[in-house]
Amino acid sequence: MIVEPRSIAIIASREDVSTLAACIRSAIQACKDRRAVVDVLVNGNPELAHNIAGLCVDVPPTCVLRVWRIQQGDKAHAWNEYVHRIWASDGDAIFLDGYVEVEPDSFDALDRGLATAPEAQGATGVPTCGRSALHLRALMLSEGGFHGNLNLIRAGVMAKLRASGFRLPLGLYRTDSVTGAVLMLGLDPAANHWDRRRIAVVPDAIWNVRSMERITFKNILGQWKRMLRQAQGVLENRAVREHLIVRGLAPHLLPSTAHGLVNGWITAQPAQARRLFIKQPLCAWVAWRLRVPRDWSAADIAPVVVPAPVKRHSIV
Template identity: 40%
Template sequence: MTKRLSIAQERSGADVAVVIISFRETTETLYNAIAAALRALKGFNAVLDVVVNGNAELAESVAGCMRDRCGEFPAGVRLRCWYLVCGDKAHAWNTYVHELWPGARTTVFMDGYVEAAVDAIQLLDDALAEDTNALGATGVPNVGASARRMQKEMTSGGGIHGNLFALGADAMRLIRNTRFFVPLGLYRVDGVIGAALFKQLQPIGTTWDIKRVVVLPAVSWRFGRLKWWRLRDWIAYIKRLSRQQQGVLENLAFRDFFIRRKQPLDKLPRTALTLLEDWERHAPDEASSTLRRSSAARRALERMRLPRDWSQAAAPPVLMVEISSMDVLHSGDFSQPVASFDQ
């Protein structure tokens, strides 16, 4: 049975908070990400939130798995599964940060298909504790076609990788206090967050410093690779390429808003489309040149302009299930992953 809540800003006293944001994953993929996170949380006083956006079937299914398979549950960990009607990662991120965050010294963000290494959360937490000037810490991909290139780029030029990164309590408070809401429909959520952190969320009076986010090549994860013989994987790959082109435009638009025009984050447009349209208006030469050179960028912008009803973003989160080590419901085992139905 689900429970609809008006979310109070509770404070759990947790050392670490982890959120897994999911939309397109299968039940077994998301469940394996949860299981990996729980193994990495052994020894922590923690809250693990799973936020499923726009996929009611997935939310119901994974909540059922949580109820049925929680016998080997780490002591001190509390697990919650939420459902958001609006299917949008930026909205899910905003909802977690501004409504669901339980309060913790370190908050770890993960994608729903990521299986964190058993030491990943410990390494992120240690890095933030050791570098008091750092606002965040990020892992670096070690699997995938572009992993080597990204490792080199992030080690030298900084950045945040959205698959697995962490923010300290100071960063979370800054984001909440400045009323920083990521524009709805934004693809490059991690890029915008990283750029904001490099400037301490202030467009004026601060320097750009990539050391505010610690890059940790030792923090790793794994995920199921796309299979060239599966049609759905080809479709997913093509859609990813399109979203990456959208991300290029978003980065340029955010740079114009935050760096060039020095606008405060609480003035960010509500949607990514409005952010891009503002960029076209304020930086017409750059925008027209970028779009003229890339047909893929033009198609990405055309897709963004398709009508979308954002009214669902006003719907409150629905708590599907809540479990802690003190009230385990049934026997089961989170220590082993679920075998993939695709195998």
């Protein structure tokens, strides 16, 4: 039996070096000496890319570790770059956020979950830490879902996404929700019904997140920004549902930006938008902010591998 190598994509941007290093270390350990290519996609933070590359020097001989500097700071763009430029068509693709630490058996658990669900196009881990973890875990196990902290997409599905030209809209907050929706619709909303069995929810694929520091102005500001992103996520979910489920349009025809996605939905469904804005005023403010297009010119710059400087420390 030929065992395919693991392809790991770690998406990072605002993490500190120690947090990202712990994530990389946990991913390498979870590979358990199986051949693997671990790609660290640092978007919009060249200093972090340089600093983490300085640590990536001593890894197992079975593992290839690459740190990529991606000029545009955006998770959706980093995901797109991995699908279309970086993934080497070699094995299923496992995605991690740069601030998590996976448990040593989590990757094997994803494999086991897929083995018992041949109809699944991907698999997802479930949260065990955080205030809403227990509720979200139970919801995912009963109704399905796709979690952005740790998930897997089959190699064949990755190849189809690449061939179709599918890209997540730039500036998207709900990257996992949109990706999960596309998978549950079998990549073709016109031909397939929503089927949660297309994503295997694996209760043994888990991770940890370092606890938040004491309350500071920076943390309070961060929480406010999260609230704004969550309000944007509500708008995105409405717009994506309109595109994929109501209109049955192909995923690769999604607007290229979250700005275009949300504003297109507001224009097409003004009555629905008004009702949402009355119920959730923060969504109205976020929609007003999204009226101004963002400069995405840096997204045209190809990612580059950051060479490791003179050996200083070991990541493992």
